[in-house]
Amino acid sequence: MPVDARTLTLQRPRNLKAALAMLAKEPTLTPIAGCTDVLVGLHFGTSDTRQFIDLWSLDELRGITSKPILRIGALTTYTEIIASPLVQKRVPMLVAAAREIGGAQIQNRGTLGGNIANASPAGDTLPVLAAAGALIVLRSASGERRVSFARFYTGYRTSVRQPDELITAIEIPAIDGRQWWRKVGTRRAQAISKIMMAGVRSPADHLRQGYGGQEAGRHSCKVRIAIGSVAPTVVLAEAAAAVLSQGGAIGDAQAALRKEIAPIDDLRSTGDYRQQVAANLLAAFWKDTE
Amino acid sequence: MLLTINGRQRRLTVPPMARLLDVLREDCGLTGTKEGCGEGECGACTVLVDGVAVDSCLVPVAHVEGCQVVTIEGAAAAKRSAKALQNAFVEHGGAQCGICTPGMIMAALPLKAGASRDEIKTALAGNLCRCTGYISIFNSVEAALSPAKKGPPSRVALRRASAHARRR
């Protein structure tokens, strides 16, 4: 049953400072950004929150800058990410992921901060941010802190974000090497992911090839691989990445990967299917970034 | 709350978290905007907010205060391409039952003249149609946006004309 809108309240702060003060006083308020998750939950009666605080007009949370580190405001929409020359140049895998989220209407409203805070295991930007080694900037009335993406989630739909904190921005350090992204869904548009993988392969690998494999055995390249929808939260496949970094065979890396993930059966796919596709994606990543 | 809908200012007393879709249909009597799914999947409820296509079922009305909202009723006045789109949908069989049509037209409105088939598909990726199989919708939009004023009559139009002649 849809929730009657008359039972819902919305606080509308004029700026970030006012928003943080309201949250300090009433930490039970639920922030709203583009509402592409929030209004679905209210319409289908799956959400029990009734008191909201509006972030949509807080311009301090918008914009993309790069001095010196790439900083994407939490309220930045997918459409803005896709159109940004800065993001296209530095994090093409984020642009690729944003292009496949929903359709144009969802991309025009859905925000990066909302995708992170919503904390769905199927959130498409999450593997990208994990593979990129992103930092999440959190702010409350009492100050600001940065949390590395790998430490942000603590379990299924839970994170280290405190109720009085907002995500204000996402910072992405310079990424060396090739970036890779693949989403597997039921159709090309408007489909929630069955599984998705982001990967980064650093140029050290090309160096190794240049030396005719002399450096085999040493860390010959740096690899970061992150997978979504295969566990309660996004998984950084460190064992599989280590095998590949050290020049191991792709089969060994796939075996390592299978142990790192724990996909479940749900209405979108079976766990077995996801195991197999994760291994296939790993091979595709390795081949495409050669 | 002061809203500007199809160029007209309206003062409405509505809860801030009401869906723009409900405010349009129930408080403004603008029933051209359709509800298909109520969860952002189908695009039937698409309107323009400051020129940008959004699903009105996922927009709390508070977010459009001070913005220009355009619905299918105001499309022709807001954008020159609206009339061409309407004609092309008739000509090329872009509408069957019609429930998706207002959303399709609104989602196509931000497209520029001469948009490619890929650009059209991307713009309409968030709009579902249970009837046409999409091809005739893409054809309609392509025809409406193609710089050549009048192409040859579509196959649908020819078939219709001959059926019409037979009936007579």
Ligand SMILES: Cc1cc2nc3c(=O)[nH]c(=O)nc-3n(C[C@H](O)[C@H](O)[C@H](O)COP(=O)(O)OP(=O)(O)OC[C@H]3O[C@@H](n4cnc5c(N)ncnc54)[C@H](O)[C@@H]3O)c2cc1C
């Ligand atoms: C039809 C449809 C298709 C979709 N397709 C995809 C898809 O392909 N891939 C995908 O990943 N997602 C998809 N989504 C989900 C959704 O669009 C994204 O998760 C989006 O990024 C959410 O952002 P938002 O601004 O709309 O968040 P909102 O709905 O406004 O908020 C979501 C949650 O985040 C919290 N929140 C938002 N911003 C902040 C902040 N700055 N600080 C703290 N908390 C915050 C809110 O309190 C809420 O709990 C889809 C949704 C729909 C309706």
Ligand code: FES
């Ligand atoms: S009714 Fe809004 S997208 Fe279907």
Ligand code: FES
């Ligand atoms: S014409 Fe019937 S849904 Fe598109």
